[in-house]
Amino acid sequence: MAMWSRAAVLKLYCSLLCEGxxxxxxxxxxxxxxxxxxxxxxxxxxxxxxxxxxxEKGMFFFQNKLGGLV
Structure with missing residues (x-):
């Protein structure tokens, strides 16, 4: 399971926006x-x-190149 932190959330947010x-x-x-x-x-x-x-759901979405079901 992913450990939640503010830094992890911001990194995921920026990564998703860049990948978009x-x-x-x-x-x-x-x-x-x-x-x-x-x-x-x-x-x-x-x-x-x-x-x-x-x-965890956001990381799965990002790792699967913005696709996949959770």
């Missing part, structure tokens, strides 16, 4: 707004288990 510049078949603006919405939606999580689960 290379998308060919998805609208860039749609992708950016989706990533921003997901991070904004999960910013108020309190339980460490929930935070770690969301970080």
């Amino acid at each position: 510049h290379q998308l060919k078949y998805t609208d860039h603006e749609f992708y950016l707004s989706f990533v921003q919405w997901k991070f904004h939606k999960n910013k108020d999580l309190i339980r460490p288990e929930d935070k770690e689960r969301q970080l």
